[in-house]
Amino acid sequence: MTATIHRRKLHELLIAEDATFAERHPRSRELFEQAHAHLFDGVPMNWMTRWASPFPVFVQEARGPNFTCVDGHTYVDFCLGDTGAMTGHSPEPTVRAVRNQLEHGITTMLPSDTALWVAEELNRRFGLPYWQVAMTATDANRFALRIARHVTGRPKILAFSWCYHGTVDETFITIRPDGKAGARPGNVGPAVDVNVTTKVVEFNDVEALEKALAPGDVAAVIAEPALTNIGIVLPEPGFHGLLRRITRETGTLLIIDETHTICAGPGGYTRAHGLQPDMLTIGKTIGGGIPCAVYGFTQEVADRIHAHWDYQTSDVGGIGGTLAGNALQLAAMRATLDHVLNEAAYSRTIPLAERFAEGVQSVIDEYELPWIVKRLGCRAEYWPRPRAPRNGGEAAAAEDPELDRFMHLFTLNRGILMTPFHNMALIAPGTSEADVDRHSEVFRQAVAALVG
Numbered sequence: 001m002t003a004t005i006h007r008r009k010l011h012e013l014l015i016a017e018d019a020t021f022a023e024r025h026p027r028s029r030e031l032f033e034q035a036h037a038h039l040f041d042g043v044p045m046n047w048m049t050r051w052a053s054p055f056p057v058f059v060q061e062a063r064g065p066n067f068t069c070v071d072g073h074t075y076v077d078f079c080l081g082d083t084g085a086m087t088g089h090s091p092e093p094t095v096r097a098v099r100n101q102l103e104h105g106i107t108t109m110l111p112s113d114t115a116l117w118v119a120e121e122l123n124r125r126f127g128l129p130y131w132q133v134a135m136t137a138t139d140a141n142r143f144a145l146r147i148a149r150h151v152t153g154r155p156k157i158l159a160f161s162w163c164y165h166g167t168v169d170e171t172f173i174t175i176r177p178d179g180k181a182g183a184r185p186g187n188v189g190p191a192v193d194v195n196v197t198t199k200v201v202e203f204n205d206v207e208a209l210e211k212a213l214a215p216g217d218v219a220a221v222i223a224e225p226a227l228t229n230i231g232i233v234l235p236e237p238g239f240h241g242l243l244r245r246i247t248r249e250t251g252t253l254l255i256i257d258e259t260h261t262i263c264a265g266p267g268g269y270t271r272a273h274g275l276q277p278d279m280l281t282i283g284k285t286i287g288g289g290i291p292c293a294v295y296g297f298t299q300e301v302a303d304r305i306h307a308h309w310d311y312q313t314s315d316v317g318g319i320g321g322t323l324a325g326n327a328l329q330l331a332a333m334r335a336t337l338d339h340v341l342n343e344a345a346y347s348r349t350i351p352l353a354e355r356f357a358e359g360v361q362s363v364i365d366e367y368e369l370p371w372i373v374k375r376l377g378c379r380a381e382y383w384p385r386p387r388a389p390r391n392g393g394e395a396a397a398a399e400d401p402e403l404d405r406f407m408h409l410f411t412l413n414r415g416i417l418m419t420p421f422h423n424m425a426l427i428a429p430g431t432s433e434a435d436v437d438r439h440s441e442v443f444r445q446a447v448a449a450l451v452g
């Protein structure tokens with residue numbers, strides 16, 4: 001018989017976990033209360049209010065796959081800064097290179113030879129010849145979209161429903177339950193109605209994609225190769241082949257955002273599955289935690305840019321930034337790509353993610369839970385629904401915020417930090433089998449408390 005979760009019990013368990021958290025974190029509470037004096041809502045960035053705990057854990061120190069909070073508890077970190085620290089915290093080769101660069105100039109708005117190494121390595125990994133540096137993945141995506149509109153002369157872009165590509169205005173679009181496209185709930189102060197800039201279809205919906213691109217007014221499709229921001233939604237067999245065929249046939253550029261799917265391997269999902277994007281963006285982890293992002297493109301896109309570029313006005317054209325491409329970023333990317341985020345790292349982290357998924361699956365089986373576990377490279381996630389969602393809409397409809405909060409808080413109270421917003425874990429090169437097994441054990445305890 002399938003196990004059932006009783007809502008009243010869940011509610012009572014949450015009250016108990018809230019109390020446990022408060023008892024274990026007096027110093028974090030104190031800092032949070034003091035922080036309200038001059039930090040809006042007590043945090044330096046508004047998402048930090050969105051953790052499962054009644055107030056956020058204040059961090060003392062983070063190193064490798066762990067961090068310690070101001071109350072002296074050490075955690076296994078499966079969130080890893082939501083991918084920014086997929087390398088583990090403060091990886092030694094990156095720290096060494098950054099420390100060295102700090103002594104030799106941080107930002108000059110001039111190139112250095114490190115940039116050549118980084119671009120060659122990106123070419124080797126992702127198969128695209130030309131690269132530019134940005135500060136964040138959001139910026140890389142914004143610049144890629146601007147270039148796409150500029151070179152195609154087309155006004156619109158297409159995004160998949162419930163995608164996330166950073167704070168990029170054009171991508172905050174979803175298909176609502178009534179089937180109409182509109183701004184994603186919570187969109188703050190949009191400059192224009194997102195329907196003016198963007199078409200939206202569900203991931204894996206080839207028919208809708210074909211229809212949306214047929215009029216020839218879409219400059220680019222922007223896509224994570226597998227959705228990771230509304231849970232992991234994998235492409236169906238053949239989807240990427242058709243996406244590429246339809247984009248080519250309609251003269252639409254294809255931008256693949258590898259910021260999270262770099263978990264699939266050293267060349268991301270693109271190399272692992274032989275994708276052929278026109279442009280590729282990636283940020284977060286490629287500098288080991290130092291703010292870095294890059295976007296790359298084909299020879300054909302480069303030629304089209306050259307045909308349309310006005311060098312006299314390039315500094316005010318809406319692409320780039322004074323700090324972008326600075327020496328610190330390049331030193332961080334070189335060290336991280338060479339020594340941290342390399343083949344050897346993935347040969348450790350992917351089997352550990354498999355072990356994580358197997359551990360969760362064994363508990364699901366034992367308790368006959370109608371839940372699933374999914375994995376993409378060194379990222380794994382469980383989901384309280386019986387079948388894998390086909391698209392963002394199905395994934396969003398299956399969200400269970402109260403249950404999510406319980407699983408997060410229960411694990412947090414036992415020394416494990418999961419990625420917020422859903423129950424996702426990312427494995428760092430320094431994560432151990434014991435860390436993964438500890439999660440399996442705590443997950444089992446949480447499930448036993450819920451259904452026992």
Ligand SMILES: Cc1ncc(COP(=O)(O)O)c(C=O)c1O
Nearest residue numbers: 136137138164165166257259260
């Ligand atoms: C796929 C993807 N692209 C881009 C971004 C934006 O990254 P950042 O917030 O560092 O600009 C994110 C952030 O979560 C992301 O998941």
